[in-house]
Every structure is written in C-alpha cells, then in structure tokens.
Amino acid sequence: MSVLIFIDINEEGAVKKTSLEVLTYGARLAQQLGVPAEGLVLAPVKEDLAALGKYGVQTIHQVQNEALAHFDAQVYTKAIAQVAEKTGATVILFSNNTDGKALAPRLSARLKAGLVSGAVALPETANDFVVRKSVFSGKAFADVKITTSIKIITLNPNSFTIEAGAGTATVAPAEVTADLPKVKTVSVNRQSAEVPLAEAERVVSGGRGMKGPENWGILEDLAKALNAALACSRPVADAHWRPHNEHVGQTGGAIAPNLYLAIGISGAIQHLAGVNRSKVIVVINKDPEAPFFKAADYGIVGDLFEVVPKLTAAIKQLKG
Amino acid sequence: MKILVCISKTPDTTAKIAFTDNNTKFDAAGVQWIINPNDEYYALVRAIELKEADPATIIHLINVGGADSDAIIRKALALGGDEAIRVNAENLDSFGIATQIAQVAKENNYDLIFLGKETIDYNGSAVGGMVAELLDLPYISLATKFELNGTTATVTREIEGGEEVCEVSLPVVVSCNKGMAEQRIPNMRGIMAARTKPLKVVEPAVSDALTEVAAFSLPPAKAGVKLVDADNVQELVRLLHEEAKVI
Ligand SMILES: Cc1cc2nc3c(=O)[nH]c(=O)nc-3n(C[C@H](O)[C@H](O)[C@H](O)COP(=O)(O)OP(=O)(O)OC[C@H]3O[C@@H](n4cnc5c(N)ncnc54)[C@H](O)[C@@H]3O)c2cc1C
Numbered sequence: 384m385s386v387l388i389f390i391d392i393n394e395e396g397a398v399k400k401t402s403l404e405v406l407t408y409g410a411r412l413a414q415q416l417g418v419p420a421e422g423l424v425l426a427p428v429k430e431d432l433a434a435l436g437k438y439g440v441q442t443i444h445q446v447q448n449e450a451l452a453h454f455d456a457q458v459y460t461k462a463i464a465q466v467a468e469k470t471g472a473t474v475i476l477f478s479n480n481t482d483g484k485a486l487a488p489r490l491s492a493r494l495k496a497g498l499v500s501g502a503v504a505l506p507e508t509a510n511d512f513v514v515r516k517s518v519f520s521g522k523a524f525a526d527v528k529i530t531t532s533i534k535i536i537t538l539n540p541n542s543f544t545i546e547a548g549a550g551t552a553t554v555a556p557a558e559v560t561a562d563l564p565k566v567k568t569v570s571v572n573r574q575s576a577e578v579p580l581a582e583a584e585r586v587v588s589g590g591r592g593m594k595g596p597e598n599w600g601i602l603e604d605l606a607k608a609l610n611a612a613l614a615c616s617r618p619v620a621d622a623h624w625r626p627h628n629e630h631v632g633q634t635g636g637a638i639a640p641n642l643y644l645a646i647g648i649s650g651a652i653q654h655l656a657g658v659n660r661s662k663v664i665v666v667i668n669k670d671p672e673a674p675f676f677k678a679a680d681y682g683i684v685g686d687l688f689e690v691v692p693k694l695t696a697a698i699k700q701l702k703g
Numbered sequence: 704m705k706i707l708v709c710i711s712k713t714p715d716t717t718a719k720i721a722f723t724d725n726n727t728k729f730d731a732a733g734v735q736w737i738i739n740p741n742d743e744y745y746a747l748v749r750a751i752e753l754k755e756a757d758p759a760t761i762i763h764l765i766n767v768g769g770a771d772s773d774a775i776i777r778k779a780l781a782l783g784g785d786e787a788i789r790v791n792a793e794n795l796d797s798f799g800i801a802t803q804i805a806q807v808a809k810e811n812n813y814d815l816i817f818l819g820k821e822t823i824d825y826n827g828s829a830v831g832g833m834v835a836e837l838l839d840l841p842y843i844s845l846a847t848k849f850e851l852n853g854t855t856a857t858v859t860r861e862i863e864g865g866e867e868v869c870e871v872s873l874p875v876v877v878s879c880n881k882g883m884a885e886q887r888i889p890n891m892r893g894i895m896a897a898r899t900k901p902l903k904v905v906e907p908a909v910s911d912a913l914t915e916v917a918a919f920s921l922p923p924a925k926a927g928v929k930l931v932d933a934d935n936v937q938e939l940v941r942l943l944h945e946e947a948k949v950i
Pocket residue numbers: 589590591592593615616617618619630631632633634635646647648649650651652653654657667668669670673685686687688716740
C-alpha cells in the first residue's frame with residue numbers, strides 16, 4: 384500500500400507549483416494512513432528530484448522513455464497504471480490542473496478506481512474514505528465517498544498550503560512499456576505572463592468598467608506591483624479586449640487565489656462562480672449597489688481610474 | 704462524418720442551491736433546468752458548424768438521465784442535432800455515466816465525440832477522459848479550437864498559462880472549452896423541426912458506481928464587506944498587509 388503522487392513537469396523541465404501542493408497533501412495523507420508517500424515523474428526533468436523529499440515523499444519513481452517526452456493522456460495513463468500496479472499504490476493523486484483533468488479520469492476508468500476531482504481538503508479516513516470537493520461552481524461542497532479499493536483524487540490548485548521541511552527522497556528508475564502517442568504536439572504558445580493565472584496567489588481582474596483595452600495599463604501596473612496575474616470578466620473577453628484565457632467565471636476559468644481584486648466588475652453570479660473560492664476578495668466599483676460588494680471582504684466605492692493608480696503607488700510604497 | 708455530442712442537464716446558474724434529505728440530495732424544488740452551458744455553447748455549436756461545412760455530417764446527441772431530461776434534449780435538437788439518444792438511468796456517478804456513453808458509442812462508430820469541459824453542477828471534468836479510456840481512444844481536453852482536414856483534426860487546447868496546438872487522427876474524444884464556438888439561440892424553424900426529430904430512449908448497460916455523495920454543505924457566510932474611503936487607499940493596503948496578510 385502506498386500513496387502515489389503524479390508530479391507535473393513544465394516545458395522547461397521544472398516541477399509545477401501545483402505539484403508541490405499535491406506532494407505536501409500526499410505526504411500528509413500517507414502519514415494519516417500509515418503508508419509511504421511516493422512520487423512519479425514521467426516527463427524529462429531538469430530539477431534535482433531527490434530534493435522533493437523535503438515535501439515529505441520517501442521515494443520518487445522516475446520513468447525515462449522517449450515516448451513520454453510529450454504529454455499524451457492515453458500513453459501517460461498506461462504508464463501510470465503500470466507504476467501504480469508495480470508499487471501497489473492504493474491512492475493516486477494529481478493536481479486538478481489541465482494535465483490532471485485529462486489523466487485522472489482515464490486512470491479511474493482503466494483501474495475501475497473511484498475518482499474525486501477538485502478536492503479541497505484531506506480525506507476523512509477514520510471510518511470511510513470521504514473527500515470534500517467544491518460543487519455548483521463553488522457555491523457548495525460535496526463530501527464524496529470513494530467505495531473502491533484504489534482511490535484517485537485531483538486536488539484543486541491553491542487549496543492546500545505547500546509545506547517544506549528537511550529530507551531527501553530516493554530516486555528509483557522505473558521501467559514501463561509505452562506506445563507511441565497518437566496526439567502529436569505541433570506548437571506550444573505560452574503567454575508571456577510571469578505568473579500563470581490558475582496558479583497565481585494574487586489576481587488583478589478587470590471588467591467592463593475599464594471601458595476599453597487601452598486602459599489596461601493601470602491594471603498591468605497594479606498587477607506588477609503585487610506580483611499578480613491578470614484576469615477579466617466575460618464581456619471583456621467576448622469584446623476581445625483581453626485574451627480568452629484570462630476570462631474567469633462559470634464559463635471561463637475557476638480560480639482560488641489568496642487575493643482577488645475585482646475592478647469595474649459588477650459581480651454577476653456567473654462571474655462569482657469562478658472566483659468565490661478566493662480567500663480574500665477586494666472590490667473597487669463606483670456603484671455602491673454593485674452585487675460584488677456582498678461577496679467581498681474589502682471594498683472601495685469610487686472611480687477606478689482615480690483609485691487604481693493611487694493603490695498601485697501605495698503598494699509600491701509598502702514594498703519599498 | 705458521424706459526431707456524438709454529450710449533453711447534460713444542470714440547474715440554471717441563478718438557481719438557489721439548497722439540499723434535502725438531511726443534506727444528501729440537491730433540492731430541485733422550483734429549479735429551472737438548462738443544457739450544461741459548456742456542452743451547449745461549445746460542444747454542440749462546434750458540431751453544428753462542422754455539419755454546416757459538410758452537410759453529410761450526422762450529429763447524434765446523448766443524454767444519460769430520466770424523462771425530465773427530454774425538455775433540454777429537445778432544445779439541443781432545436782439548435783441542430785439530428786437525433787438524440789437518452790439512456791434511461793439516473794443518479795449515476797461520472798463513471799456510471801461514462802460507461803453508458805461508451806456503450807452507445809461502441810454500437811455506433813462515431814468519428815468524433817464532443818462534450819463540454821465540465822458540468823457546472825458537479826464540476827467533475829471527468830466523463831470525457833473516462834469515455835476515451837473505455838473506448839481506448841485519444842482524448843484532448845479543454846479544447847479551444849477544432850479544425851478538420853479530412854480525417855485529421857488540428858486542435859488547440861488550454862495548458863497552464865497558454866495553449867498548445869496538436870494533431871490527431873480520428874476517432875477522438877474532445878472536451879470543449881470557451882473559444883470553440885459562440886452561443887446560438889434556437890430559431891422557430893429549429894424548434895418546429897425538433898418536434899419530429901427522433902429521441903430514442905434506451906435502457907442502461909450494467910455499470911458500477913465507484914463513488915457516492917455522502918453529504919452536501921454550504922460554505923460559511925461572508926462576514927460582510929469592510930469599506931475603505933476612496934481617498935484613503937493606504938488604509939486598504941494596511942488592512943491587506945496587516946489584517947488579511949495577503950500582500
Ligand atoms: C450562462 C452564462 C454564463 C456566464 N459566464 C460568465 C463567466 O464565466 N464570467 C463572467 O464574468 N461573466 C459570465 N456571464 C456574464 C455575467 O452574467 C455578467 O454579464 C458579466 O460578468 C458582467 O461583466 P462586468 O461585471 O465586467 O460588466 P458589467 O455588468 O457591465 O459591470 C461593469 C461594472 O463596472 C462598474 N464601473 C463602471 N465604470 C466604473 C468606474 N469608472 N470605476 C469603477 N467602477 C466602474 C459598474 O458600476 C459595473 O458594476 C455569464 C452569463 C451567462 C448567462
């Protein structure tokens with residue numbers, strides 16, 4: 384028995400931040416169950432894997448196989464299943480990020496192992512194996528019982544705090560047989576943003592109150608001062624003021640940063656659905672009746688064009 | 704070209720979220736049901752566009768659910784599906800639903816299986832991957848663009864902080880995301896035509912549930928907003944730094 388943690392590697396060969404969350408989560412769960420925590424790396428990696436031991440994993444299984452150089456959900460799933468079987472994994476963990484969303488369901492069907500996607504807390508394991516997840520677009524939680532002997536969980540980004548201690552992991556080479564991928568990667572286009580939105584701890588978001596794309600400079604300045612990612616409401620993306628991948632809400636991305644700054648956004652229920660898991664929400668809106676104030680922790684009633692530059696200056700002052 | 708579009712029924716976005724039976728069931732009283740927006744706006748409309756480009760294309764819709772799904776299935780037919788299949792099974796988990804869809808897909812040899820990136824109620828993002836695995840097909844998740852050239856598809860998918868373009872030969876399962884297509888409104892002709900389009904009800908294959916919901920709960924209510932004067936942004940910065948500790 385063990386907890387097996389899938390470690391996501393980005394194109395630069397580095398471990399994704401969301402994987403550090405899952406490693407911490409997995410190590411805590413393994414402790415709770417009294418079994419070892421083990422990691423699994425399939426993609427080429429430039430980092431020192433042994434150092435990941437500081438998050439609490441004892442062993443990292445490293446597969447080096449040409450067929451796995453590019454992500455392909457079908458090929459990866461077969462490889463993970465082989466390692467899971469060899470190591471006797473009873474819990475398999477992923478981040479609920481783009482790769483995790485493709486892999487975990489496939490693996491669930493392959494192993495007939497119950498899946499809870501988008502978990503927000505450690506499972507309750509005292510009696511049954513019950514995992515809390517966010518449902519109804521963040522408006523409620525469901526406690527889901529996994530009834531199979533092998534269990535799969537994907538952890539929502541930013542819902543578990545990374546903890547690092549001391550310790551190194553043993554890196555063990557693992558062999559798998561892998562088919563050639565049927566999906567061929569043609570190109571990868573990364574937005575220049577320093578912080579990917581889904582992983583960002585702070586997010587500065589603009590709505591239709593920004594009046595037009597030409598005004599986004601003040602939000603970019605604020606985001607830079609806060610080391611935050613940018614986001615927007617749906618009409619902003621629909622009008623092509625900002626790229627689609629910045630659109631948050633029910634039909635866009637769902638995020639859960641520590642700080643969400645909503646600027647010139649009314650706070651329609653469909654928008655809230657993507658951001659209501661943020662820990663702290665700050666709203667700047669000239670309309671005191673804007674529904675967003677009901678969901679906010681802090682607010683300023685005022686004209687964003689006056690407030691935002693002052694706010695940026697005050698933050699810069701704080702950071703010295 | 705034969706396309707299967709998976710359609711699920713979800714409570715309207717503005718529906719009040721409440722639970723019954725000791726917080727174990729969603730309270731459907733007074734709830735208006737809609738086609739899951741990701742299924743409708745992106746998966747179905749993109750399938751319709753492919754049919755418009757090649758009229759020989761056939762679009763089947765599939766829903767796993769009870770008779771109360773028929774209204775949303777008719778709406779999807781009004782938008783442009785050719786015929787619909789409802790697998791008469793309720794309250795299944797993602798794996799149960801995927802098993803039923805895969806069963807129908809096996810019998811009909813689809814070139815393409817489209818579904819939305821997730822449902823807005825259970826937010827699982829799981830059925831697509833499961834269907835693909837049960838059929839041993841490639842799966843492209845979170846697709847924002849889909850182009851066909853013969854039997855090869857060029858698909859753009861979302862990745863963290865950007866996008867990736869990939870190529871795959873049909874058949875393939877694709878989960879559809881914003882960008883694939885623009886929402887459409889059914890017109891009178893579509894609504895009239897939908898009344899006579901076939902809606903086949905089939906009995907479910909045997910499937911096991913791998914999970915069950917033990918209980919639902921609502922998040923704790925917010926304490927209420929702390930307003931700061933617009934002329935005193937320093938105070939907001941102080942609160943975020945010292946009280947909320949987020950900057
Ligand atoms: C099925 C469905 C799905 C949807 N999905 C999403 C989704 O995923 N994400 C999403 O965002 N929306 C979504 N919507 C749309 C949503 O209902 C709202 O229409 C949208 O969120 C409004 O965007 P907004 O707040 O930017 O614009 P508006 O509603 O136009 O609000 C602009 C706000 O800016 C304020 N303002 C204007 N000028 C200033 C100024 N100078 N200073 C300060 N404040 C100012 C105004 O007071 C107002 O509150 C969806 C709708 C439907 C029906």
